[in-house]
Amino acid sequence: MFCYQCEQTARGTGCTTVGVCGKTPETTYLQDLLTYSCKGLGCWAHFAAQQGVEVPTQVYSLLHAATFATLTNVNFDDARFKEYIVECHALREKVEAALKAAGVTATPPTPAGLPWFDLLPHPAAFKPSQAHLHNASIEHLVETGKKASLEHRRHVVDPTLLGLHEMICYGLRGLGAYAHHAEVLGERDASVDRFMAEGYAFLCSEDSLDLGKARQGLRSSATLAMVDATGAAGLTGMTILDRGHTTKFGHPEPTAVRISPKVGKAILISGHDLQDTYDLLVQTEGKGINVWTHGELLPAHGYPVLKKRFPHLAGNYGGAWYAQQKEFAEFPGPILMTTNCISEPKKSYHDRIWTTGEVGWPGVGHIEGKPGQTKDYSAVINKALEMPGFAWEPKEEEVKTVMTGFARNAVLGVAGEVVKAVQEGHLKHIFLVGGCDGHEPDRKYFTQVADGTPDDTLLLTLGCGKFRFYDHDYGMLPGTSLPRMLDMGQCNDAYSAIVVASKLAEVFGTDVNGLPLSLDLSWLEQKAVIILLTLLHLNVKNIRIGPKAPAFLTPESLAVIVDKWNLQVTDVKHPEADLAAMLQGH
Ligand code: FSO
Ligand code: SF4
Structure with a gap:
């Protein structure tokens, strides 16, 4: 092979x-x-x-x-x-x-x-x-x-x-x-x-x-x-x-998402699919089961239709996909995998994980249903009813939350504040640090970059790359009502970031490359490839990708891309050098 x-x-x-x-x-x-x-x-x-x-x-x-x-x-x-x-x-x-x-x-x-x-x-x-x-x-x-x-x-x-x-x-x-x-x-x-x-x-x-x-x-x-x-x-x-x-679900709104356990029966839903999430929430309504998101479904909490109608959309459990074998094993209920990324299910949860849509793992349950059909989740729901769920929760004042929901509408809704912050010197640079996550130790580079961003900068994030720093406290952007770190959503919500950047460029009478904006993207799989190709098509320059260059690009083809778009590979050993270069617009 x-x-x-x-x-x-x-x-x-x-x-x-x-x-x-x-x-x-x-x-x-x-x-x-x-x-x-x-x-x-x-x-x-x-x-x-x-x-x-x-x-x-x-x-x-x-x-x-x-x-x-x-x-x-x-x-x-x-x-x-x-x-x-x-x-x-x-x-x-x-x-x-x-x-x-x-x-x-x-x-x-x-x-x-x-x-x-x-x-x-x-x-x-x-x-x-x-x-x-x-x-x-x-x-x-x-x-x-x-x-x-x-x-x-x-x-x-x-x-x-x-x-x-x-x-x-x-x-x-x-x-x-x-x-x-x-x-x-x-x-x-x-x-x-x-x-x-x-x-x-x-x-x-x-x-x-x-x-x-x-x-x-x-x-x-x-x-x-x-x-x-x-x-x-x-x-x-x-x-x-x-x-x-x-x-279907409205424009995401800034929302605090619980990341501490809550007593009660529980289902974990992972992947990217908001329709599956909605249907599962409908089918669990009034059954005394809490639905917890995992991975790329954390941003589901920001969608008004989901958050307003379903109080049993309880919170987010766990982090990025690569830690799932440990996290799923410890989750006290069944798991539904709606899209990528699935890792080999451990024996300990083989009988309580289901795939659906195009996801598949031999020998585990699969919920059928083509696009447009409402799927029947009763197997998952019955499993949740049989299982204990969470038996413990922290005291109210110790409950931890993270923020999500800063998609294009939410950010453009405060565009005036952002522009004022730039004009008054409170906002010097905008970073987009996000994308996929993975096992490699070199990926700590992205945490180091996020943690190193100065106080007068905004840190936009998306995808599951955010789990490396989503619970860090970056404070507020001085002179504004905005947190310094804004979770824009899933990897595909790079679209939101593109819209925001284009609008800001319009306001400042420049193009996206003329903004004090740096993209530092972590990639893993082929959704990241299409996002990158989209950004290159939009002629966005100076993008960094990492932790490694794609193996399928030879030095010769990489050279062509570097030449045309100044695409760079992250300097994983020297995040401070990358940060300094990005602050200078390189
Ligand atoms: Fe993460 Fe997996 Fe969204 Fe990727 S869940 S790694 S970019 O598939 O899809 O960010
Ligand atoms: Fe799997 Fe990636 Fe290796 Fe292909 S390159 S077999 S997708 S790990």
Whole structure:
């Protein structure tokens, strides 16, 4: 196997025997085969759209969901990957039939000579029948997956080109995730749908070879143009997700969230899905069960529809995803995992963790339900009723809370104060320190940067990177009613940060790069890749990412990006040097 899609990849180069995340070689090859199948479906859907033939929305829904399933820490269940592969080819047949019905006899291009498709037919021509796929054993699909694998491709493709192609592919994984999350909330955007197909089709096209043909053309290559287009689609993806959240649940408001236990039966909900959270809250209403958020669901507490209607949305338990094995083991109730990031469930809680949506772990319970369907959580609820729940709570005056809910509306609501603070010299710089979190000790760099930000600066944060410092007391911004640290929400709420930065730039008559603003982003997986591509598309310069550079970028491709956007890798050993440089606008 070979996988280097995330930051925690083995030795900083690639997982080759088993994933650091726990992904087996079998699951990896199935994901490779699924990606190959999505590329084929993408070719057919993109071609049909170009011909003016209507592509059923199911095709795009599947592309989003299946693509999301290949993201780090989402799905580890081989049987589910077989289902995605079968469905992918069933929908490819449907697109073929639609083309035929419209009288189109031409088929998508299947250029010969693309070195990375040398062991199987070109993805658009790779057409296993439904009967074959249904009867195929997992072992057989794994063997086919080897021929479609990244492990194979990396031996036949120039590493710089491969890395840029993979960056597009991982951008699509992040985009697929956000498009899928948006769809769960009833939102979709035709341009994002079409781009998912176009992006996959590009990776199968002759254009994608440009770099190999004309190395000197790297800076103006079709591949780099597609990197940029992926970022543009990312912005729309985050926009519709934000619309889904705020339309259904209102604009987040500054809210104190309890992080101390409270006596009573309990369910823990983790991941990013506010719709699942809402449905679970409805189904637990009046049952004497408290619902606790975990990880990326902490910001749920700031949404008015959730916080006003559900007093049993009790608080947040635990921190970032990587500590879940210990935290879940100690939680006195069942756990529902709605999206990434799942780690291998320990035996001690195997019988009280459920996955839902695209999340999967073999052998643990799964709650079914497609986007738009209300799921039935009674298995989780019954488990909570059987279990003891929290038996202890601190005295009222010792209850600890943290603040969340400083999304774009809340911050822009006090924009006047922020502008005044800048004009009066109380606010000298704005930092955005956040993103993903992970195991590596080097990630303490982000705490050191946050803790080192001077008193006359604002510290915006988001994602689960915040758990490293979310309970630190940074005081108030002098001369304002604002806390110095503002939690803007989940990783996808980078959108909120973009809106706030653009509005502030407008007020000061500059662009985002002209603001005293520094972005210091911790990354782990492919949602962070699409966020980064979106920021690059918006021409945001001087961004720092860390703790390590992506393994899929060779020094050559990194150099192009550094050259164009001055993207920097965090100096994890010298946070004070990074802080000083950021304060000077570097
Ligand atoms: Fe954290 Fe995991 Fe949101 Fe990522 S839960 S690490 S950026 O998936 O998704 O921030
Ligand atoms: Fe390794 Fe990350 Fe791939 Fe898992 S997702 S196999 S940890 S690179």
